Every structure is written in structure tokens, then in C-alpha cells.
Amino acid sequence: MAALTTYFQQTIAQGSLPCLHRAVFFPISRWLAVGVILLGTLAPALANPPLLFPEKTARIALDPGHGGRDTGAQGPTGLLEKDVCLELARKLALRFETLYQVTLTRSDDYQVEIKQRAAIANQADADLLISLHTGASFVHSARGISIYYHTAASRSISSNDMPRSGESDDRQQWEQTQNRHQSASLALATVIKKYLDQDPDAPRCSIHGAPLAVLEGADMPAVLIEIGHITHPATEAKLADPQSRERLAEQIYYGVQAFLSERIRSHGQ
Numbered sequence: 001m002a003a004l005t006t007y008f009q010q011t012i013a014q015g016s017l018p019c020l021h022r023a024v025f026f027p028i029s030r031w032l033a034v035g036v037i038l039l040g041t042l043a044p045a046l047a048n049p050p051l052l053f054p055e056k057t058a059r060i061a062l063d064p065g066h067g068g069r070d071t072g073a074q075g076p077t078g079l080l081e082k083d084v085c086l087e088l089a090r091k092l093a094l095r096f097e098t099l100y101q102v103t104l105t106r107s108d109d110y111q112v113e114i115k116q117r118a119a120i121a122n123q124a125d126a127d128l129l130i131s132l133h134t135g136a137s138f139v140h141s142a143r144g145i146s147i148y149y150h151t152a153a154s155r156s157i158s159s160n161d162m163p164r165s166g167e168s169d170d171r172q173q174w175e176q177t178q179n180r181h182q183s184a185s186l187a188l189a190t191v192i193k194k195y196l197d198q199d200p201d202a203p204r205c206s207i208h209g210a211p212l213a214v215l216e217g218a219d220m221p222a223v224l225i226e227i228g229h230i231t232h233p234a235t236e237a238k239l240a241d242p243q244s245r246e247r248l249a250e251q252i253y254y255g256v257q258a259f260l261s262e263r264i265r266s267h268g269q
């Protein structure tokens, strides 16, 4: 396109259009050239969707559960939770990277401590965190997608829990970090559910609040998605299927897009 535009600009400048009726052809060709130039200008805008964050690129943190010796749950034929989560995170990263900055808490098959995962997201100044897991159950008929957001653990205070100077201040601060984002995390869960529920073949997904060590220290809206019970034979087959994973990635991606768009509309950020 650029080469064609240059050609028309040069030929107009040189008056060298191959036409015997220059008086007629010249204005027409000039309009044609203007059209080509305009198309050249518009082409990139048409090819890419508009940026949601014109001044600031949003940052997405993706947390593939488990890794390394921590394999997570295992399906009836041996599919491992850690592998499914990493594959899905990679697919999501490819989609998100077109618009946002993406941080993976692990990018390969190695172990990352639970608290380290939220710390990585905080360090990256992420705008939201999505932790990916599969469900598992001793009841093999259990299936369906669950989305969790963090709620503070209600625990009775014993003398052992009484704050001690120094260490307990930091610990308490860490444990309460995600509480500030609880309503936004629930909103994120709700909008992702809306897109996951668009799959007519899948059971409707559910949302739960629970104390989650992996999310408690995250200083941004955060959810944990259990993308189906890997222990259910049909679900295991689905999670092993690249097309099904792609569909899952697409639904989560659209959910996040909708969440970020809504935040921009309501908060202007």
C-alpha cells in the first residue's frame, strides 16, 4: 500500500501520468491518489481493534496453577492440571498481547510458591490477575466451571493469632490486600461467567467467594477460574482438545475485555 501511495504522489508531482487527456485525467487521478493515501492512513486502524487504553496500556497477569513437581490434579487418562493451565495461559497471553502488557507468573513447567504468584502480579503493577486451575473431585460425575473470588477467612482469634510486633503487621497487611478489591473481583467473575455461559454444550458455571491464599495478597481485581473438573472423563477429553482450549481462551478474553470496557466507562480509567 505504501509503495502504491508513493507511486501516485511521484507521478502527480512529476505530471507524468500516462494519459493523453491530462486535463481530464489529472483531476481524476488526483482524487484516486487522495483515496489511496487515505486508505493507506486508515488501513492500520481497520486492521486492529481500537485500543481500550489510549494513554495507558492495561497490564494483565495470568497465573497458570501448579507447575514442576506440583502437578495439580490428574484426569482419568493421565492429563495433568499443570499442563492444561499452562497451555490455556499461553493461548490467553497470545490474545491479550495484541492490546495489553501480559505477565505470566510462570511461563514454563516449574514450581512457583503460592504467595509468589500474587507478588509477581503486584510487581508488574497488573490491573487484574487471573489464576487458572482445573477442578477435581473424588466423585467422577462432578463437572462444570467455577469462578472464585477472595473473601477473608473468618477465624476465631486465639492467643496464637494475637499480633506480634513486626512480622504480624506485614502478614496482616498481605492478607487484607485483596479485600479492598472484593467488589471489583466479583464484578470480574460475573462478566467472565456471562461469556463462559454462552457455550450451549457446557454446564452453567458458578461463582463462589472463598478464602484463597493465591489471591489474598493481590493488589488488583483477581479471580481464580477452575476450568472444569479434570477428573470427569468427558471434561478431561475436552480440556485435552486444542480447539476447546481455544474456545475457553476466547470466552475468558471477551469477558476481560468487557470488564475493562465497563471500568473505563464507569471510572474513566
Ligand SMILES: [Zn+2]
Pocket (backbone or CB within 6 Å): 065, 066, 072, 073, 081, 133, 134
Ligand atoms: Zn489447582
